[in-house]
Amino acid sequence: MDIKDYMQGLGINAKQAGREISRASSGKKNLALLEIADAIDKNRELLAVENQKDLHAGQHNGLDAAALDRLALTPKAIQAMIEGLKQVAALPDPVGEIIDLSYQPSGIQVGQMRVPLGVIGIIYESRPNVTVDAAALCLKSGNACILRGGSEAIHSNQAIAACITQGLQAADLPVSAVQIVATADRAAVGELITMNQYVDIIVPRGGKSLIERISKEASIPVIKHLDGLCHVYIDDSADIDKAVAIAVNAKTQRYGVCNAMETLLVADNIAVKVLPLLAKSYLEKGVELRGCLKTCSLLPECIRATEADWHTEYLAPILSIRIVDGIDEAIEHINRYSSQHTEAIVTEDYTLARRFLREVDSSSVMVNASTRFADGFEYGLGAEIGISTDKLHARGPVGLKGLTSLKFIVLGDGHIRL
Amino acid sequence: MDIKDYMQGLGINAKQAGREISRASSGKKNLALLEIADAIDKNRELLAVENQKDLHAGQHNGLDAAALDRLALTPKAIQAMIEGLKQVAALPDPVGEIIDLSYQPSGIQVGQMRVPLGVIGIIYESRPNVTVDAAALCLKSGNACILRGGSEAIHSNQAIAACITQGLQAADLPVSAVQIVATADRAAVGELITMNQYVDIIVPRGGKSLIERISKEASIPVIKHLDGLCHVYIDDSADIDKAVAIAVNAKTQRYGVCNAMETLLVADNIAVKVLPLLAKSYLEKGVELRGCLKTCSLLPECIRATEADWHTEYLAPILSIRIVDGIDEAIEHINRYSSQHTEAIVTEDYTLARRFLREVDSSSVMVNASTRFADGFEYGLGAEIGISTDKLHARGPVGLKGLTSLKFIVLGDGHIRL
Numbered sequence: 134m135d136i137k138d139y140m141q142g143l144g145i146n147a148k149q150a151g152r153e154i155s156r157a158s159s160g161k162k163n164l165a166l167l168e169i170a171d172a173i174d175k176n177r178e179l180l181a182v183e184n185q186k187d188l189h190a191g192q193h194n195g196l197d198a199a200a201l202d203r204l205a206l207t208p209k210a211i212q213a214m215i216e217g218l219k220q221v222a223a224l225p226d227p228v229g230e231i232i233d234l235s236y237q238p239s240g241i242q243v244g245q246m247r248v249p250l251g252v253i254g255i256i257y258e259s260r261p262n263v264t265v266d267a268a269a270l271c272l273k274s275g276n277a278c279i280l281r282g283g284s285e286a287i288h289s290n291q292a293i294a295a296c297i298t299q300g301l302q303a304a305d306l307p308v309s310a311v312q313i314v315a316t317a318d319r320a321a322v323g324e325l326i327t328m329n330q331y332v333d334i335i336v337p338r339g340g341k342s343l344i345e346r347i348s349k350e351a352s353i354p355v356i357k358h359l360d361g362l363c364h365v366y367i368d369d370s371a372d373i374d375k376a377v378a379i380a381v382n383a384k385t386q387r388y389g390v391c392n393a394m395e396t397l398l399v400a401d402n403i404a405v406k407v408l409p410l411l412a413k414s415y416l417e418k419g420v421e422l423r424g425c426l427k428t429c430s431l432l433p434e435c436i437r438a439t440e441a442d443w444h445t446e447y448l449a450p451i452l453s454i455r456i457v458d459g460i461d462e463a464i465e466h467i468n469r470y471s472s473q474h475t476e477a478i479v480t481e482d483y484t485l486a487r488r489f490l491r492e493v494d495s496s497s498v499m500v501n502a503s504t505r506f507a508d509g510f511e512y513g514l515g516a517e518i519g520i521s522t523d524k525l526h527a528r529g530p531v532g533l534k535g536l537t538s539l540k541f542i543v544l545g546d547g548h549i550r551l
Numbered sequence: 552m553d554i555k556d557y558m559q560g561l562g563i564n565a566k567q568a569g570r571e572i573s574r575a576s577s578g579k580k581n582l583a584l585l586e587i588a589d590a591i592d593k594n595r596e597l598l599a600v601e602n603q604k605d606l607h608a609g610q611h612n613g614l615d616a617a618a619l620d621r622l623a624l625t626p627k628a629i630q631a632m633i634e635g636l637k638q639v640a641a642l643p644d645p646v647g648e649i650i651d652l653s654y655q656p657s658g659i660q661v662g663q664m665r666v667p668l669g670v671i672g673i674i675y676e677s678r679p680n681v682t683v684d685a686a687a688l689c690l691k692s693g694n695a696c697i698l699r700g701g702s703e704a705i706h707s708n709q710a711i712a713a714c715i716t717q718g719l720q721a722a723d724l725p726v727s728a729v730q731i732v733a734t735a736d737r738a739a740v741g742e743l744i745t746m747n748q749y750v751d752i753i754v755p756r757g758g759k760s761l762i763e764r765i766s767k768e769a770s771i772p773v774i775k776h777l778d779g780l781c782h783v784y785i786d787d788s789a790d791i792d793k794a795v796a797i798a799v800n801a802k803t804q805r806y807g808v809c810n811a812m813e814t815l816l817v818a819d820n821i822a823v824k825v826l827p828l829l830a831k832s833y834l835e836k837g838v839e840l841r842g843c844l845k846t847c848s849l850l851p852e853c854i855r856a857t858e859a860d861w862h863t864e865y866l867a868p869i870l871s872i873r874i875v876d877g878i879d880e881a882i883e884h885i886n887r888y889s890s891q892h893t894e895a896i897v898t899e900d901y902t903l904a905r906r907f908l909r910e911v912d913s914s915s916v917m918v919n920a921s922t923r924f925a926d927g928f929e930y931g932l933g934a935e936i937g938i939s940t941d942k943l944h945a946r947g948p949v950g951l952k953g954l955t956s957l958k959f960i961v962l963g964d965g966h967i968r969l
Contacts, residue, residue, distance in 0.1 A: 152886070155910075155912070156909065156910055229909055235931065237929060237930065237931050239924070239929060241920050241924055241929070243929075243930045243931060246908065246909070246916075248909075248912065250942050250943070251912075251942065333942060333943075334943065354772070354943050372965065374965065375964070375965030378965055378967050379965065379966075379967060381967075382967035382968060383967075386967070386968055468570070477961075490664065490960050491574065491647055491664070491666075492573075492574055494573070494666065494669075494958075495958065496958055496959060497958065497959040497960070497961060498664075498958060498959070498960050498961070499960070499961040499962075499963065500960075500961070500962050500963065501962070501963045501964055501965050501966070502659050502961045502962070502963025502965075502966045502967075503963075503966065503967045503968050505967070505968035506657070506659055506961055506963075506966070506968055507959070507961075511655060511657060511659070511661075511968070512655065512661045512959060512961075513653065513655050513661060524668055524669065524751060524956045525668070525751075525752065525772050525943065525944040525956065526943040526944040528956050528957060528958055528959070529958060529959040530959070538942045538943065538946050539946060540912075540913065540914055540915065540916060540946055540947060541914060541915040541916070541925070541930060541946070541947040541948070542908050542915070542916050542917070542918075543895075543915060543916070543917040543918070543920045543924055543925075543930075544917075544918050544919070544920070545917065545918065545919040545920025545921075545924075546793070546919055547790065547792065547793030547796055547797065547919050547920075548797075548919070548920045548921065548924070549796050549797060549799075549800035549801075549804070549920075549921045549923070550800060550804055550921050550923035550924055550929070
């Protein structure tokens with residue numbers, strides 16, 4: 134098989150299906166989502182068998198335990214895919230929404246209509262559940278998609294693809310609306326991210342090196358986030374109980390996630406009160422502490438942080454701590470080291486809260502809440518295809534609206550321009 | 552002067568000034584705009600003298616009449632710059648606007664805050680008035696900008712730059728918020744469009760070849776429009792008077808503009824009624840008609856269109872005309888040949904109007920209105936920095952909001968994630 138021809142074929146089909154799916158009624162799209170859920174429900178056994186092939190091959194090829202864990206389609210993982218499909222079906226349809234329709238002095242009415250982007254290419258690692266999540270979000274938002282999962286999950290993904298095809302057919306929607314790349318050849322990715330005539334946007338999901346490579350090589354725009362180097366700043370004016378609760382939650386609720394805190398900034402005047410309490414809690418949970426000179430003098434269990442620590446997304450039970458003069462130094466530190474994902478301030482001071490919200494240039498900025506809330510579900514988006522740390526188009530958790538754009542519509546009654 | 556060092560210096564200054572201007576109050580920004588208007592008002596003579604230098608050099612270098620016309624800072628052009636500044640000052644400040652702030656089940660409040668993009672690089676041809684327009688929009692939207700005008704306008708632009716600096720100083724804002732590249736060396740453009748660490752977005756303004764080249768070479772995202780190949784479709788169900796008024800206006804109100812109609816599509820059953828009326832009007836105005844076979848059989852003055860005509864943005868008194876079966880063939884033609892700028896339908900049929908609005912994938916879609924309305928002022932944006940035919944971020948006329956992005960804000964009261 135010639136990979137270029139194969140991928141171009143997918144592109145042509147997707148473009149055509151994208152036009153049809155963009156016009157599909159909300160009812161048909163929801164029916165397809167529920168029929169896909171039904172097909173998965175009825176094919177649990179087949180999915181398990183196909184997934185076993187991938188797991189065996191993975192073990193044989195020396196995948197580590199974490200990778201095998203992500204690859205496994207356990208009964209619980211299958212149930213989660215079914216629930217996810219039902220949740221997306223229940224969300225409001227973003228397509229065709231009209232906003233800000235108002236009369237202009239000339240007499241025309243001008244507004245904006247939300248429309249699908251067209252064709253979305255999604256590249257991800259060996260997590261078969263992403264196949265269903267991504268397909269559901271693209272379908273609901275009226276986009277066609279081309280999905281390229283990790284080659285280690287190819288049997289699982291093909292089995293899921295069959296369920297998706299059944300669902301689309303049952304709803305009388307074009308099966309090319311969701312296409313899954315059926316080759317493990319890595320050249321397929323190179324084609325996908327440069328087929329500008331067929332693909333409107335690329336969403337890479339996975340580790341930083343995957344995302345960096347795709348961003349660099351893609352000629353199609355990419356929605357991405359690279360790092361989640363998130364900060365919590367505890368101001369003098371913080372309520373101690375809230376500060377402890379938030380700083381412990383932001384670091385320890387889960388470690389390997391992009392919205393976990395990696396650096397804690399503490400105002401000088403409150404450090405002596407709050408840091409010993411925090412250190413006790415962190416040490417109980419086995420979190421290693423790396424601090425600035427002042428922090429180390431307060432906390433004997435703390436080792437000295439180096440410049441590299443301020444730049445590091447640990448994704449692990451390690452925390453860097455710096456004592457700062459106040460909000461100005463905190464914001465300066467954040468501007469310098471943050472990956473612009475999520476930052477939080479803990480304060481009871483109205484003016485400082487307002488300043489932090491406006492001046493910190495990150496995709497999510499919080500007051501008195503844990504950075505762990507930076508998530509499409511928690512934000513009420515219903516689901517997310519990823520979190521964008523770019524500034525253009527979509528910023529922060531990207532839900533259905535992030536997969537659409539707004540075109541202008543004009544309603545007249547024979548109006549001409551004078 | 553080393554161009555790379557020089558441009559990097561502008562980048563560093565812009566980044567710093569961008570932080571300051573992003574926090575500047577609406578009052579200060581408006582004051583700066585009015586002070587710039589005042590400085591231009593007081594320096595009309597100096598501007599004219601510097602502009603004369605560019606005009607003389609342009610004549611010497613063989614610029615054509617149209618280019619010299621765009622280069623000229625006539626008293627009328629200077630007055631228009633002053634009025635433009637006052638208009639932008641009077642627009643609402645987009646920065647800091649908070650939308651959709653609502654409580655989530657967890658108890659946190661989630662909303663989105665509109666924030667500046669950061670640093671905007673604008674590359675344009677030898678129209679000195681763009682210098683003021685672009686600076687005003689960037690300043691009001693809280694962005695720093697680096698402006699690179701055509702080398703033929705360098706004296707005019709430097710004189711305008713001095714006025715801008717005076718205005719920024721008078722309002723106590725950083726003068727690096729607006730920087731104008733002070734070299735005619737074309738290598739400056741290559742640097743500007745690849746300084747990803749300092750520049751957040753590039754806006755090219757000018758001819759298609761300039762925009763194509765910049766889009767191709769830029770590593771920074773570009774807001775652009777390439778072509779304005781706009782269509783008007785007259786359905787069977789159209790009111791004849793409205794159809795004639797709109798089709799004449801869309802083609803002939805101005806020829807060299809991106810929102811002028813280039814191809815007219817007419818439904819078979821109305822062609823015999825509407826086309827002779829239109830042809831009479833077009834011929835009176837000296838518009839050359841190029842039609843499909845059916846059109847030519849109806850209109851003796853029409854010559855045969857070739858395949859190339861359907862692809863051509865004439866920007867001239869030439870119109871291609873095609874008779875189609877109905878809305879399906881019209882939409883198919885548009886999907887195939889349109890540049891996705893602006894398309895209009897003329898119809899009295901509710902269902903067809905609704906279908907056209909939803910199914911035509913262009914940045915502006917109109918019912919019973921002339922394509923010439925596709926414009927930031929006519930849409931009530933107050934001003935525009937350009938028209939985007941891309942789908943991501945900003946689509947259609949790009950005003951102040953197009954120079955901002957939305958970050959998420961979260962307000963809690965010590966909330967942690969469970």
